[in-house]
Amino acid sequence: MAKDRRELIAAVSDQGRVTAMRSALFHVVVAARAGINVTDFNCLAVLDKEGPMTPHELAERIGLTRGGAITAAIDRLERAGYASRRRDATDRRRVLVELVREGPYQDLLGFLEGVDRAYAELAAGYSDEELAVVHDFALRANELIDEQTRRLRDQPP
Numbered sequence: 001m002a003k004d005r006r007e008l009i010a011a012v013s014d015q016g017r018v019t020a021m022r023s024a025l026f027h028v029v030v031a032a033r034a035g036i037n038v039t040d041f042n043c044l045a046v047l048d049k050e051g052p053m054t055p056h057e058l059a060e061r062i063g064l065t066r067g068g069a070i071t072a073a074i075d076r077l078e079r080a081g082y083a084s085r086r087r088d089a090t091d092r093r094r095v096l097v098e099l100v101r102e103g104p105y106q107d108l109l110g111f112l113e114g115v116d117r118a119y120a121e122l123a124a125g126y127s128d129e130e131l132a133v134v135h136d137f138a139l140r141a142n143e144l145i146d147e148q149t150r151r152l153r154d155q156p157p
Contacts, residue, residue: 016141026115034108036080039064040073044082044099044108052086052098063149080104 024038031041042062047053050061059070074097077083081104088094099105123131 030108030111033111034104036076036082039069040077040080040082041108043073043077043097044105047083047097047099052096054094055097058097063153082108 027041027045028038031038034041036044039062043058046058046061053061055067055070055074058074059065059067064070064073074083074085077097078085082100083097084100085095085097088096126134
């Protein structure tokens with residue numbers, strides 16, 4: 001256990017990086033089991049959390065910079081039955097990409113059930129107050145990572 005606050009903060013930061021690395025590997029494995037690559041898996045995760053969006057918006061959310069790359073990803077997801085394109089009802093010039101929640105996506109969710117159960121078992125060992133603190137920290141940490149990602153992305157090389 002860390003000796004002082006500075007060491008504790010460093011230990012928490014270090015464990016955050018470890019969690020990120022292990023989560024990235026887990027996503028690679030889940031994607032492979034689902035027959036897609038991790039870029040496509042990330043597209044599905046964003047569409048699941050944020051709903052339909054334009055290909056450009058989706059590319060920005062997952063960090064793709066080339067237009068052709070997102071088109072290829074969406075094409076793969078459509079062929080595999082995970083996503084579809086549709087015209088925006090309010091602006092017919094815009095195309096939206098949306099998650100197809102039935103079919104193969106349900107199989108993909110099945111691969112995530114084990115980790116969801118494990119998180120629930122882990123959470124059972126904490127009080128509601130402790131979980132609220134962990135949740136607050138996770139939210140703020142994600143905001144911090146988003147902010148640092150934007151800062152680095154927008155910085156000249």
